[in-house]
Structures are given as structure tokens and as C-alpha cells.
Amino acid sequence: MNQTLHQRVRWAAWIAAAAVAVCVLLLTISYAAARLQAPRDEKTVAELKRKVREDASFAPRIEAEHKRITAALQQRRKRDDVIAIVLLLAASLFVAAAKWLAACGGRRQLPMDRLVQLKAAPRQGPALTLPAAPGGAEEPHQAFVERIVEQHGRSREAAIPILQAIQAHYRYLPDEALKLVCELTEITPAQIAGSSSFYSQFRRSPRGRHVVRVCHGTACHVAGARLITDELRRRLEIPGGADTDAQRLFTVDEVACVGCCSLAPVIMVDGQTVGKLTPTGACDALDGIRSPSPA
Amino acid sequence: MSDQTTRRGALARAARGAAALALGGSAFYLVRKADGQIVWNVDSARCINSRLGVTNVEACNLCTTECVVPLSAVRAVNEYSKCGRCYICPAYFNITSAVDEKGLPSEKLCPRDAIERKPIGDIDPDDPANNFYEYIIDEVKCDGCGKCVMACKEPLGLGSIVLRVRHSLCVDCNRCAISTACPKDAILQVPIEKAFDHVQLGSHD
């Protein structure tokens, strides 16, 4: 039953709309006709008046003419009133039908993305503004490694400080630099391979321009660090095994405690720490970097 | 909360009080000098149709054309007590038209033929000039074109016909279209009592 009622109301709406259009048209025509008619009437009356002056027999003609004009005006007045009433009724019927259709068609389908954008969920993480990370200076390996070895010494003990210096400079341990270190110091390739793979700070493969360290300390784990890591990886489309996204912009690392447990869950992006995050908040915090605002 | 909010609350209330006072005050000022009901009215002393000293000029029919109400809300009204009940009424006949055999002008003045000429009492056929006729304006047909008013005034007539706003028709617009169009600012809003008294035709400009 509802369907036919719905159909009938839609149909009524269309009829009403048509009626409104017709009435408006009629009124316009009648108005235009009146505007055209008026000068003609005036001319005939003036012409008759001139004739009456010559001979009186025209007098009844003038009176008839006046009667006709006045009758026409009255009659037009009545007709316009009727059309106006019809127009008013048709319009209100159309409005009522349209509103009923809109109402029963369930509340207006609100476009969700506009809702989200309209609400522009307040940026949960503070927008990080980061200087462009050094892309790994291209200073020739030779000179750099020599300088490091000078500084830290050649003994086996200097292995870790040297690796740390290389890592700080290139943001990862390039193989050529490691070979140079072996040649210049007593450190054996075995020791370098052993140490560089043992300690989590060192990486053999190049990293993204920005490093996102998600803290997986106890407090952060309990506060949902796993959810944040998964959401970051999903949002940055990082494949299962890897830890850097396709455009080599972000590397997502999971590190043990960063030491800000009361701000759990925490992520560190290139040294800047952001706390009290939600999965979406973490991604928003990165948006500031991925498409840096023009400011 | 802290004192800051309550102070701001007090400020808001004070502002509201001040606004209320301002509104109330100006309202009181207006009410004190207020009028009763006012209506639109044709000031016959200003309307060129009825004003003395303005002759052989085409009657101004702005009242007909400008009024928002179809067929206008202004009508010609014949104050019978002032009407001369003349045998040949300059407002009824167009005295400039040719005279027919009975000695009456052949053409009627009113374009709408809205005036009816009715003899009063018994008519003495052989002394036509002394008979009395009554001229009754049919308010349905009349559209206030002002020709009869122009014709009936001094020196030709006694000026018993004037244009008047018919309040049953008048919609009492806040801005009367005629009043803006009227070249002599003759349409004004006057208290209801003054609307109907027959202003002595004197020209005051």
C-alpha cells in the first residue's frame, strides 16, 4: 500500500507543479493582453468621442463601448482572482506533497564525507613541523670514515662508537663505509657483522626520510601501541615484511620504552615526541609532514 | 567558576538592561505622542483635480493607474448636500460636446458611465432649467479618474464631487503607491476622524 500511496503522492505533486506553471502562464498572458488592449481601447474611445462631437447619434455607441470596457475589466479582475486562488492552492499542494515525499523518504541522506570534513575532527596529534630530514649527505665515504677513525681510535673497542657515528651520518650503515672501517682499523668484518646485527640501533638498509618510532613499552602497549602501529602501517601501505613505505618517506619502527610513559601511547618522529595518541591521531600527526602545509 | 565568569555574566545582564531601557524609552516616547487609527486620505485641497485655480487641464488619473488594488481604491464621491442638482451638470455632461436637440450636451463626461442622473420630484417640462436632478456615482464602475471632480469645481460647478480613498477597498499599505506617485503629495495618512470631513475648497499650496 505504501508504494502506491507514495506513487500517488508523487503523481499529485507533478500535477500540482503543472497547475502552478499553467496558472502563472495564464496570469502572464492575461496581464500581457490587458497591456496590449488598453491603448487600443483608449484609441477607439477617443475616436468615438470625436465622432460624437460631429453627430450625437454616436452617444449610445460610446456608452456601449464604456460598458464593454468596464465589463471586460471586471471580468478580467474576477478571472485573475480565480486563477490566483487556483495558483495558491496548487502551490501549497505541491509544497505539501514535496515535503511529505522528502519526509517519508527517510531523513535526507546526508553526505558522510561532507559531515566528516565539516566537523573536521579536531587534529588529535599536534601537527608536527619537521625540517626536511637530511637525505644522507653524499660526502665521499673515504674522507668521512677517516675522520671518524681519527676521532674514535683504531682498537676493537671503538667498533660501536664508529658504527654509531656512521649511522648518525648516513642514517644507516652503507657497506662501502663498513669495508673502509675494516681496512683502517683492527676491527674485523666478523665483529662488524656481529655487532651491527646484534644492536637494534643499527640498520643495514637505507631508511625513509622520516623515522617514526612507535614506543612499545609496557605502559604504551597497555594503552594501545599495537593498534597505533597497525593503523600507521595500514595508512602508509607498508607491506608485511618491510618497515618503510613505497615512497621511502616513512619508516615505522617499534622501539622499547622511550621514557615518556605518562603520555602513553607515544610515537617519536625524527626526535620529536608526540603523546596521548589514538590510531587516527597518529596518522593525522604524520599528515602534517606528508603534505606539509604551505605555511 | 572563578569571579571572571560571574563578572562577565553581570556585564551581559547590564547590557541587556540598557537595551531594554533604550527600546522601552523610545517606545514610550512614540506612544505618548501616538495617533489613533490613521488611514490614507486624498487631501482635496492639494489634489489638482479638486484644487481651485487649476482649470482646463486634463484630470490627473494617477489614483487609478498607481493603486496596487485592481481598479484602485479611490473613488469620486458626490457630497449631495453640496451638490447644486443642476439641470445640466458639468460633471455629468461633457459641456464642450455638441448640443443635441433637447438642448443637452450629447456626450457624457464619465468614461466609465458611472454617474446616474435622476430627476427629483415632479419635472416641469416647459421650464427645464428649474428642475432638480440628482447625480449618484456608482462606486463599482467608478475608478477615480477625476474627470468629474475637475469639471464640477468652481467656476463651473459647486465642487461637490471630490476624490476619496474608499477604506473598504483600501488595503492600507504602509507605503501607498499613489502617494509616492502623486505629484502634489496629496495622499497622506490622517487620523480616521479627519478622513471624511469635506475640506472647504480653498487653494493652499
Next chain:
Amino acid sequence: MKSRASTLLAAAAGLILLFAVNAAGQAMQYERPVQAAPQEEGIGGSYKTPAVQKPQPRSYWLEVLDVVLMAVAMGISVWVVLRRRSRKWVLALTVACLGYFGFYREGCICPIGSIQNVSVALTDPGYAIPIVVTAVFFLPLLVALFFGRAFCGGVCPLGALQELVLLKPLRVPRRLDRALGLLRYAYLGGAVWLALQPFPVHDFIICRFDPFVGFFRMAGFAHMLYIGAAFLVLGIFVGRPYCRFLCPYGVLLEWVTRLAGRGVSITPDKELDCGLCQESCPYGAIEKMRVVRPKCLYCARCFESCPREGPLARKR
């Protein structure tokens, strides 16, 4: 309506005719037969001077009644929106007020037009306006001072007409909305200035260019009727275009509402920031989940759109 040009033409033709006639036919020389109007005794017989028709205008007490009705309507609007928070009641009130204040009373005198009367009366000692007009002007402002724009919530016939016509509200971008809003200030300033001018320039342009009064009177100048129709068609998509971008009285109501203590608020108890009300407000009067009371036209659509008052909530 004959344009001014045609009347001048007719007048000129008439003059020429007059001279011509004198020449042709022999008109009678007429001089006035009586010097004074004969009275009943002079005429004799049982002649009685017929009474001159004096049709009375609409009685004064009816106008007072209109003012009272307007006050009552605003009271209902406040109660319906602030207390019952129901859109259906507002719609009913809108239709009723449109019917009475619009089509029956044919609009005049409305608070918007009364701005001009009041401004003239305030500045010109000789000009007086009836108490009714003063009341019509000040009542909505007084109500706004305490409850916000209750008058716009269905009582004003112009607003009511546009309210009913609104079907598919589009969002006007904020900057455009604000810019168009400035038109109202220009209109108000111009209208008051013109109202205060002496005779030749003096004109009540608010009433002259009132787009909807022609519909109420079912008569009016053709161009105004077409402008009114255009507003209504625009009003189907843009919420209340006249009220938001042109109505001079809206400016006064807006500034008075800023001082109002109470008014429409959309988060009665717990915070619910789902944004559906902000989306449902066709007049952009809700920003960041809070009502911008000076712009809120009391239409209660936000209450209707709130899930807290929706079908599911009532079932709970």
C-alpha cells in the same frame, strides 16, 4: 498599469482635441445655474438628501487584536522551540501565521516596514504613528532581547513563506554568506535614509520592494510579483534568501539577540558531537556544534535532526 509616458501622450492629445472641437461643433456657452446648493426645503416635496457613503476601514480593535495575536504567536514560538523542541509544532505555527498575518491581513503593517515609520516618527516631532505600529516594531525586539529571534521562527509572514518553500537546502559557503549578510546593513541604512527625506525624495523602499506582499494581496505590480516568484524559486534551494541576505529588521534582531540570555542551544545534556544538526541547519547558524544565536532563525530543524530525539532514541 500605464507607464508614465502614455499618460503624457494622452494629455497632449487631449489638449489638441479640445481646441479642435471648439472650432468645429458649436458647444454651448455654459454658466453655473445656481450659486449655492439648494437644500431640502428649497427642493420641496418629500426629498431627503441621501447620505454619503462612508465605508469604515478595518476596525482599530482588529488591529490591536493583530498585535496581541503576534505577541501570542511569538510566545508560542518560544515555548515550542525552547521547551518542546519540536519541529512539527513550528511548522504548524508557520502555516497558521502565514495564513493569518500573510494572506488574511495581507502583510501590512509588518515590523520590517514599520522600521521606516518608527524612524520617521522618532526624528520628526510632527509625525506621529499609532500605538499599533509602535507595538509591531518593538515587540519582536523585546522578545529577541530575552529569547532570541522567536519572531523569525514562523511568526513573520515573509519568513514563513520562504520557510515552507525550502525543499533542498544547499550550503552557502561561509564567506559568501557573510558577504551577502552585509547587504542587509546597506538596505537598512538606505531605507531609513530615504524614509527621512522630505517630500520629493521621500519613499518607503522596504515596502515598495517587498517581494512577497504581492502574493498576499494577490495583486501588485507585475515586476514585483516576478521578483517575488524568483525569490521563492531561489528559496527552494537556498534557505530563506530574503531573511538572511536582505531583511533590514534581521539586522536589529541580530544585534539584540547577541545580548539575549536564553536562546536555542543544541546540546541539552551530554555532549553529542555527531554533526547531524550542523548539517541539517539550512541557514548555517550552527558552527562547531554550537548555535550562532544571532543567525538562528528558530526553525527547530536541528532538534528534529538530532538522533537523541529521533525514532531510535524514543524507543529506548
Next chain:
Amino acid sequence: MKGKGVEIRIGLGSCGIAGGAEAVRAAIEQEARQAGAGAVVKAVGCNGMCHREPLVEVAGSDGGTVLYGNVTAEAARSIVRRHVRPGAVQARLRWAAERVAGLFGNGGARARLAGYRVDRGSGGAASYLGKQQRIVLENCGEIDPESIDDYLAREGYQALDKCLRQLKPAELIQIITDSGLRGRGGAGFGTGLKWDLARRQPEGDKYVICNGDEGDPGAFMDRLVLESDPHRVVEGLAIAAYAIGAAEGIFYIRAEYPLAVRRIREAVRQAEERGLLGRGIPGSDFPLRLEVREGAGAFVCGEETALIRSLEGERGTPRLRPPYPIQRGYRGRPTLVNNVETLACVPWIVRRGAGPFAALGTEKSKGTKVFALAGKINRGGLVEVPMGITIREVVEDIGGGIKDGRKFKAVQLGGPSGGCIPARLAGTPIDYEALASTGAIMGSGGLVVLDDSDCMVDLARFFLRFTQSESCGKCTFCRIGTKRMLEILERLCAGQGRSGDLENLELLAGHAGRGSLCGLGQTAPNPVLTTLRYFPEEYKAHLLEKRCPAGRCTALIRYQVTAGCTGCTSCAQVCPVKAIAYRPYERHEIDQDLCTRCDMCRQACQEQAIEVVSP
């Protein structure tokens, strides 16, 4: 108080900076410059009230101090305006004008300070500080860590001076032994005994190492002490070196604490500049050279022998003991390794003698312990409490109870080597032996509070995953044992537990514990054993019913919309994977296979109409 010589201290520890302290400092400096003379802006460390970061403290010339917490840039400006009388006249006029404008404008321009003030005498702050006994943290948040003069003004280096001038090494060690100080690294070995053994080693090069590796997740007390009061640790290490006759000292600090490394380096440099260290300290023949080395991110290097191997550039794998590092350590020479906190207690003890320290704590565990209170607690942060205080006092009184009024379930103490102590045992006093009896250990001091929304099996898996990845792989039981245990726990959390898993788990835990060489392997099973022991029903629920009572293991839970939904679409708006169809005013549905259980919808739902259901 408004005065001339006002000092404004801003807490700029790394957690403060993370909380936005830099913006606060910039605002205060800008306002202070505007005010002209009369206001000294000083960066200080953190006083441990992390839940009120960033912190600003105003010390008036009359000595009284006012503390403000959760300070925003805006509030910072009002603080300066409230406490500093500007020197320049036009600044004074402008401030007065702005204050008046503030009244009429939105009134909020000058944030009302009442909300930010931390009244130490009453309310949360009082109970937070009330039960604390601050020895190690006495200067934290009071002094500027990068100025040695601040430290010297607070009896800095007097202990070292007293040792060099009056105390023989033997007398010094006697004081430490009498004080009953035990290692704060977690094992709790007597410090005095350790020093004595080191002193008796034959002459020749000796080394002292300050162990700042603090690998425990959930522990950050060493970071705070290193960042806020570095000179104290330097003095402690110097005293230790003097006690055992060492000429070289090394600070071994985690690379994840860059600010701490910088502060310690700065402190050592300043100390050498002032002649307190280096070639020969005037009035004594005690040359001492200190060096700062960074850890490279290995939890196992918290253990002495692993640390020493790491210093030697090798893989950080612990080695058999004996010989203990004291006999043969770094470069084969006797090496004394002490925890940062242990060294931080030494100056206080030497200055005040053994008595006052011994008076604190229980008969076996003397003095105070610093705990990093974190997790589902209202007032998290760093607290230093005398030994013997019960866990309930720490959680309820100091910590202010559980966040969001949820139910207190357990406390995780000691990180991956520690264990979970259930709420019903919260009465246990905090000391080495009592905690050992519950199966947990004191550990470095991480105290993470858990509520009913935390799943014990998931927590055990988390710690196992950590120890498994940090295991150096040397001992079979630790390398393979933790691996197998982790697999069982992964299966349990995924709902594919097989019969016999729990028994295997217990068996493996026992073997791994006994079969490992170093602390990591020996204590790795503790989290599993304690959770098994105190929460067996959760394990059974995961194994038999494939259910996670706490609603945390994502594989076993489902997010569901209840009848309370009013169709407000908030959940659909926040769902990152669009798993909830957007149907305003209708009851919403969550598409189970799209849902990643990220809990965003439950947090967004203001009708509390989304529940976590474990099948």
C-alpha cells in the same frame, strides 16, 4: 606573590618537551623580555609529576614557590603577568589595558590561572607528594641541570670533598655498608659488599661503570635523574672510583636518551673545568678521568658482563660468572658496575652518614626506591618512596586510583624480568624479599598499573615477545625456550590453543629459568609464571572457550553495536577502514571482516552503545 627578583622555572625534561614545554618556554621568555628586568627564566629538569607536564614553577624573592601544571602557552603568559611587575612603564600600561579588555572581550584571553595551579598542600598533589621521601630526586626540578653552580649551591660535591679530605676508602665503604644500600638495578646486591670486594682486588687499572642502560620498558627513573640532576651521578661515580681506587670511570647510557647523554657530557665537562675531576684533585692524589659511552639499543646490555662486552665493541652476550666483573671485567681489569640510582644515593649517604638512610625502609631493604608509576593510573609520574610501603598505598594514595574509575586488576612490577601482582596481593610491602615471594622482582622500578580491560595472556605474550627478541641467543634454553613459549602464547591469543599448552608453558618456563646464564633468561619466564599463577582462569578461557575475558586479544573479540545506538553516525565517521555503513538515524552495523578492532568507534560513541564481545 609579585616581586622584583622572581625566578620562573620551566620543566624541560624530555617528557616535558614532549608535552609542549618548548612553546611554554618561548611564551614566557617573550613575556619576560617585554616586562623588562625583574624576571629570571630558568630551564630545570622534571620534578616527577609527569601527569601535570608541562610544569612551571615561580619562585619569589621571599623564597615561597608557586607551581603550575598542564601549562599552555596562553596560561604561561598569564603566569608571567600575574607574578612579574614589569620594569618598563609602557609594558605596565599595556598589560593593565589588556587586562581590562580581557574583561569585556571573550574574557578567556587571559586564561584563568585557578585551573592550572598545583596546590602542594591539598588535593591530588598533596597525596602524590605526601608519602614520598625524596633523596635521589631531591634536586630534580629545582636546579638547572646544565649549571654546576646550582648543584654546588645545594651542597654539591661536598660528599666527594669530604671523602677526599677526611675519609679513607675503607671508612667510606664502611659507611655505605652500614647504610644498608643495595643495588637499585634490580638484583639488589649489597653495594657496600661489592665496593669492598672491588677495593681488595690487587692494584693496577680499575674501572667504575655507571650502568644507565635502563632497557626495562616502562621504566624511566634513570633518564629523569640523568637529565635533571646529572652532577649527582657524576659525584656518586667519583666517590665509587675513590672508594675502590679506580682512575677511570665510564658512563654507559642508552642511545634512546639523547638529552640525558648530552646533559651528562656537559656535567662531566663542567666538573673537569672546575677541577673537581681530572688530573689531580687539589689536596689529594686522586686522578680520575670520566668518559661517556652510548648504548646501542640492546636490553641484555643492562647485565654487567654484557655491558662490558658491549664497551669492548663486541656483541653484547653475557659470560659465565665467576669470575665476576669485580675480579676481571672491562679490559680484563677489576670493574665496578653500579646502577644510576645506586650512585645517586651515595652522595646523600656520605653527606648525612649511614644512620638516616638506614632509618628508612625495612630491616633488609634500606632507604628509598624510585618508581616509574605508569599505565591506567590517574596521577602517573616518578615517585620516590621509602622501602616497605605497600603497593596499594602507591597505587591508591600516591597514584590517585585507576583512570576512568575502572576496576584495579593487577600491577606489573620489574618489567620483562618482573611479574604481575594481582590486586588482592596489593598489600605486599615493597622490598626485595617480599616481592620475590610473590614471584615478581623489584627490578629497576617500572610499576605499570593494569585495569580490567588488560588481558594477562596478551601481557605475558608482550613480555615474551620482548625478551625473545632481546635474547642474545647464547643459551639454548633462553633462545629456544622463550621462542616455544611465545609460540604457545601466540596460539592462545589467536584462539588456536591446543590441549597441553598450559602444561608445556609451565614446563618450559621452569627449564628456561634454570637453564639460562644471565638475568634475562632466568627472569624471562616470570611474567608467564606469575600470570599463570594468579590468573589461571584467563588462560583457560583463551584455551578452552577461545574467549578473551578482558576483550583485548584482537583475534578473539568482536565489536558490536548494542540497542542503545541512536544512529548518530559518529562511529561511521571515525572508522579508519569504513567498516561501519553510514546510515543516519538507523541502528549501525559493524562489518566484522573489515573491522581491525582499533577501538576508535567505541571511544567515539557518546551513547556508549558499542561493546566488546568475546564470543
